Amino acid sequence: MTAKTLKIDFVSDVSCPWCIIGLQSLEQAASRLKDEVALDLHFQPFELNPQMAPEGQDIGEHLQEKYGATPEQSQKNREAIAARGAELGFTFSMDKRSRIYNTFDAHRLLHWAEEKGVQRALKHALFKAYFTDGKDPSNHEVLVGVASAVGLDAEDARAVLVSGRYAQEVRESEQRYLQNGIHSVPAIIINDRHLIQGGQPVEVFEQALRQLSGIS
Secondary structure (H helix, E strand, O other): OOOEEEEEEEEEOOOOHHHHHHHHHHHHHHHHOOOOEEEEEEEEEOOOOOOOOOOOEEHHHHHHHHHOOOHHHHHHHHHHHHHHHHHOOOOOOHHHOOEEOOOHHHHHHHHHHHHHOOHHHHHHHHHHHHHHOOOOOOOHHHHHHHHHHOOOOHHHHHHHHHHOOOHHHHHHHHHHHHHOOOOOOOEEEEOOOEEEEOOOOHHHHHHHHHHHHOOO
8 A cells, every 4th residue: 555645734933832742743643654644744934923032032921921821820831731742752841941032043944954855854853952952943053053963064054044045935934824824833734725723632633644545
């Protein structure tokens, strides 16, 4: 039997914890169906905080301003996220991550990485750099190091970042998804038609992949 390929546009931000949870769930669902389903996975840009200043913002302060979350609510949410991540094999080191940062340059680097065939590896590495290692995903040296670790040329990565390349492409892509009604992430679009939103459990993704692949 030849596996059926499903095109997946995974709209997400590298500073979104539910996005790595959704990605881990989707990939584990696909792994369960590996003989029947293959993913043609494309990561599309979305910025949770496009106006974020270069120096970033304290997470607690940010969550209170944006969502009205109390410190107690924020802590409870962090614990729930960490538990979900652990179930899926991903480590959230909440003690290492104290700030929210601008992610536009990370999205530019991901656009370039798709051309080089390593976008998926870079996306995972960026999630780990921020959520597990507590690194700043707006810092160019951090981004160059992460790019190098997944096999991209460090000097080429630095040149992309310094030059501002792919800025227009990223902004146009962001606007396209916003105009199509995507205002929260992760948003997983299958075969340009079917939308799944949020960090759903593995079983939800598995059922969707089965149905859309015609697997009984």
